[in-house]
Amino acid sequence: MSEPLRFRVRVMRKAGLADPEGATTTKALRDLGYTEVAAVHFGRDIVVELQGDDAASAEARVHEMCERLLANPVIEDFTVERL
Template sequence: MKARVHVMLKDGVLDPQGEAVRHALGSLGFSGVEGVRMGKVIELELQATDAAQAEAEVRQMCERLLANTVIEKYTVEIA
């Protein structure tokens, strides 16, 4: 079973990397970009066979290691 976790900064948290990318895009002539938010995608290969159990386990991983829940939000997809 595979899991995919999308981690993004929460709304209102300053994103200096996203701002640097927005500025660089403007320098390259892409003037229509008003904002950029950077995040990360984590793909996990799991031995679990039960999707609900796998999702619960991945959420625990996010809470304990994969995401800084003070400033980041995350979503979990199980496939």
């Protein structure tokens, strides 16, 4: 069997939406003495490995997986990158 194709999916909250995890972490870092921290933004980094030989069609399938399951298109943006 050939090596699987690997893609990195990065899912982040759309700009302008509240990011409570980021806000909490910013405060925690400042409380630890890192007062130079201006902001922290959290996202998910997902690596998907799939069998297949056709990288272009695999990438299209990964986009579809993002829309259907991996991301919430209402509040999140995503990018897909071949590794």
